[in-house]
Amino acid sequence: MSDSCKIISLGEVCDYLRKHDNYLILTHASPDGDTLGSGFGLMRVLEDLGKKAKVFCPEGIPKKFEYLAKTPKVDFKEKTIVAVDIADPKLLGMACEQYADKVQLCIDHHISNTKYSKSLYLDATSAAACESIYTIAVALGVEINQDIANALYTGIATDTGCFKFSNTTAKTHSITAKLFEAGVDATEINRAMFETISCARLDIERLALDTIDFRFNGKCAVISITADMIEKTKCEKSDLEGITAIARTIEGVVVGITLRENQRGRIKASVRTHDPIDACAICNNLGGGGHPRASGCEVVGDVDHAKQEILKYVGQALENANLI
Ligand SMILES: [Mn+2]
Structure with a gap:
């Protein structure tokens, strides 16, 4: 600053x-x-x-x-x-x-x-x-x-x-x-x-949905998109737009996370929440930020490591809100 x-x-x-x-x-x-x-x-x-x-x-x-x-x-x-x-x-x-x-x-x-x-x-x-x-x-x-x-x-x-x-x-x-x-x-x-999706988008969405991991009694859903998946489906960045909205749309989910390995070993985490969970506060812990309902951060490492890191803060936030 x-x-x-x-x-x-x-x-x-x-x-x-x-x-x-x-x-x-x-x-x-x-x-x-x-x-x-x-x-x-x-x-x-x-x-x-x-x-x-x-x-x-x-x-x-x-x-x-x-x-x-x-x-x-x-x-x-x-x-x-x-x-x-x-x-x-x-x-x-x-x-x-x-x-x-x-x-x-x-x-x-x-x-x-x-x-x-x-x-x-x-x-x-x-x-x-x-x-x-x-x-x-x-x-x-x-x-x-x-x-x-x-x-x-x-x-x-x-x-x-x-x-x-x-x-x-x-x-x-x-x-x-x-x-x-x-x-x-x-x-x-x-x-x-x-109202329009590319074929690459359809393919990546199919693979992404298979990775959904529910945590904290279904309050949190995590979707993981690896560099291999992006390569295999020949996805452009623009094909991935909006994919971050999916996890939060699932019934009972308060925190929807999408992890994306845009570059090998660098994970972009997108966090979407429902009231009262503050997505920005969760991402602040990892050097990111954004809006209360939609924020992002970057974690160095693989998808599993990024998931572990971010879930620590998600757990805290859910606990503070008495949701778990
Ligand atoms: Mn804007």
């Missing part, structure tokens, strides 16, 4: 965006709909203000999100570096070293934001960073056109599990209503995001 991080207001973020130019907008590695929707949404908002802006995706854009990016590429030398939906510079992946200490403005909705940027506009009441981009666009007087609406809807719909997760609020719905007025193509986006 940088001591010099300044938390800024909506008015200040608007002043900042008006004053600067030649924007490079950073999105996080393993990009999801919110970081990409925020990135391309903000890019179009800035273009509307007559600014130059481009979006940087450390690992490229997954195929299912390509519709967000279909604009001619402009080339210019970047001067102003903005990060969207990135709580921690580590999430920049391979771009971390290059940009970690160079982010001037961060627009985020994660309460766990590590305050690595010079300025931070943080609205933890937003279900998605895209809600904040919408609020900023309106404050800047930018008209929400269909392209902006499609980008922002993508982030809001994906971060709320299509308006099903507990982060969905009245504000989420009123912003979404405005996106409908702007002509958002919600049906097509929902079909691509929620």
Whole structure:
């Protein structure tokens, strides 16, 4: 955390965006709909203000999100570096070293934001960073056109599990209503995001479901996805999106964990909980963080080791909540 991080207001973020130019907008590695929707949404908002802006995706854009990016590429030398939906510079992946200490403005909705940027506009009441981009666009007087609406809807719909997760609020719905007025193509986006799975996804899901391990009297379910399984099914990262939601959907499960060996010997643990278990507190113990109902952390070692580590803290949390 940088001591010099300044938390800024909506008015200040608007002043900042008006004053600067030649924007490079950073999105996080393993990009999801919110970081990409925020990135391309903000890019179009800035273009509307007559600014130059481009979006940087450390690992490229997954195929299912390509519709967000279909604009001619402009080339210019970047001067102003903005990060969207990135709580921690580590999430920049391979771009971390290059940009970690160079982010001037961060627009985020994660309460766990590590305050690595010079300025931070943080609205933890937003279900998605895209809600904040919408609020900023309106404050800047930018008209929400269909392209902006499609980008922002993508982030809001994906971060709320299509308006099903507990982060969905009245504000989420009123912003979404405005996106409908702007002509958002919600049906097509929902079909691509929620009603379509690749064959690789089907294969990995089949294997993943076979690994479900119930603990603490069925209060916790753990799904394990090894590097071998990913290799065998030729899964792309984007094929694995949303797989972390499965464990928590099982009847009686309060803590759903998905362990994923993205790199051999490095396990990404995704923790999804029901009230009152705090997923963020569980992940904090292992150097991670996120939201109260959805958080993540990384454990070095194999899947079994990661499971052991995380279950210690899950047991404590269940015990403290008198659930076991
Ligand atoms: Mn987000």
